[in-house]
Structures are given as C-alpha cells and as structure tokens.
Amino acid sequence: MNLITNFISDYGLLAMFLIIMLEYACFPVSSEIVLPFSGAFASANQINYFVLLPLSIIAGLIGTGFCFCVGWYGGGAILQAIIKKYPKAKKGLDAANEKFNRHGAAAVCIGRVIPLIRTYIALIAGASKLNPVTYFAASALGISVWNTMLIGLGYALHENYRTVGIYYERYKHNLIPVALICLAALLFNFIYKRSKSRSKKATRV
Numbered sequence: 001m002n003l004i005t006n007f008i009s010d011y012g013l014l015a016m017f018l019i020i021m022l023e024y025a026c027f028p029v030s031s032e033i034v035l036p037f038s039g040a041f042a043s044a045n046q047i048n049y050f051v052l053l054p055l056s057i058i059a060g061l062i063g064t065g066f067c068f069c070v071g072w073y074g075g076g077a078i079l080q081a082i083i084k085k086y087p088k089a090k091k092g093l094d095a096a097n098e099k100f101n102r103h104g105a106a107a108v109c110i111g112r113v114i115p116l117i118r119t120y121i122a123l124i125a126g127a128s129k130l131n132p133v134t135y136f137a138a139s140a141l142g143i144s145v146w147n148t149m150l151i152g153l154g155y156a157l158h159e160n161y162r163t164v165g166i167y168y169e170r171y172k173h174n175l176i177p178v179a180l181i182c183l184a185a186l187l188f189n190f191i192y193k194r195s196k197s198r199s200k201k202a203t204r205v
Contacts, residue, residue: 004019004029004033004034005033005037007019008034008037008038008041009041012041012045012047013047013051013052013055016034016038016041016042016052016055016056016059017055017056017058017059018059019034019038020034020035020038020056020059020060020063020147021059021060021062021063022063023060023063024059024060024061024062024063024064024067024122024143025062025063025064025066025067026063026067026119026120026122026123031146031150032150035056035146035147035150035151035154036150036151036153036154036157037154038052038056038151038154039052039150039151039152039153039154039155039156039158040154040155040157040158041154041158042151042154042155043154043155043156043158044158049151049152049155052151052155053147053148053151056147056151057140057143057144057147060139060143060147061136061139061140061143064122064139064143065122065136067122067123067126068122068123068125068126068132068135069126070123070126071122071123071124071125071126071127071128072126072127072129073126074127075126075127076127078123078127079093079123079124079127082123089120092117092119092120093120093123093124095117095120096111096117096119096120096121096123096124097124099111099114099117099121100121100124100125100128104130105130105131105134105135105138106138107121107125108121108122108125108130108134108135108138108139108142109138109139109141109142110142111142112139112142112143112145112146113142113145113146113149118142118146122135122139
C-alpha cells in the first residue's frame with residue numbers, strides 16, 4: 001500500500017485519477033484507503049475538494065465501465081474463470097448476483113456502498129445485459145455518494161487520515177445504513193424535482 005500512497009504523493013491528481021480508476025476496474029486496491037488518502041493529500045496540498053471529487057467520479061465511471069464491458073462480452077464464462085482462479089471471490093460474486101436479481105438497476109446504485117458487492121456488481125450487471133444508460137446513471141449516483149463520503153472524511157481529517165480507514169473497518173456496518181439513507185434522500189430529491197419539472201411543462205401546455 002505504501003507504493004500507492006507514494007505514487008499519489010509524487011504525482012498528485014494524475015496518480016489519484018489512475019488509482020481510483022483501477023480500483024473501480026476491480027484491481028486489488030482498497031478504496032477505503034485510497035479515497036481518504038486522496039482527500040488528505042488534496043487537503044494538505046491545497047487542491048480544491050470540488051476539483052478532486054468530480055475527477056474521482058469520472059475515474060470511477062471509466063473503471064466500472066471497463067468491468068461492465070467485460071461482463072457484457074464475457075458473461076458467465078469470465079465470472080466462472082474468476083471464481084476458479086480466486087475461490088474467495090465466489091462469496092462476493094454470489095452476493096452481488098443475488099442483490100442484482102432481487103433489485104435490478106437499483107442494486108447497481110446501492111451496491112456501490114456495500115463491501116464485496118460493490119466490487120463485482122459491474123460484472124454482474126454487464127453479464128445480465130443491463131441497459132448501459134441505466135447502468136451508468138445508477139453507477140454515477142452510487143459512486144458520487146461513496147466518493148463524497150470517503151474523500152470528504154480524508155479531506156476533513158487530513159492529519160489523521162489513517163484513522164478514517166481504521167474506524168471504517170470498525171464501524172462500516174453502521175456507516176452503510178447512513179450511506180443508504182443519504183442515497184435514498186438523493187434519489188427522492190431527484191425524482192421529486194423531475195416530477196415537479198414535468199408538472200410545470202404539463203401546466204404550460
């Protein structure tokens with residue numbers, strides 16, 4: 001992990017973009033460390049939070065888009081190959097598959113803040129041939145919540161960013177419901193504004 005943090009320290013925003021993209025592309029990089037450290041580094045080096053956050057979301061969408069395409073074109077064969085090579089991945093894949101089958105597109109959004117599921121949901125969604133527009137819209141919302149939370153923690157607590165990772169591991173089962181409530185609030189707000197906009201258009205007609 002020191003290699004990654006040193007890379008970020010040496011190359012700044014470019015390194016953060018690349019590493020966040022790789023994490024969302026299912027490379028073995030922990031977002032619980034990378035995102036808070038990115039926020040801490042940005043804070044210590046006077047990089048505006050509202051510059052880093054959108055860059056991290058774009059990086060996440062590119063990375064998860066890669067996994068979605070792999071799932072789309074490789075389907076079940078690739079998932080089976082992953083399980084064969086990494087048996088421990090079966091638990092995460094099964095959880096992501098079960099969540100996706102139960103909740104569909106909403107699972108993509110919600111899955112972004114649930115450990116294990118967030119890693120593999122892109123492959124499951126691709127293999128299930130979920131509409132790409134729906135997939136990327138749901139992913140953008142989920143990624144935004146997740147990145148906002150972890151980068152924000154690192155940015156606010158830059159001198160003690162390692163503590164963020166420790167407390168996340170200790171209290172992640174409490175943080176997840178909070179993140180889901182935030183996500184639900186954002187969805188409600190989006191739907192409310194959209195319906196209000198449609199009502200105004202209908203009234204004008």
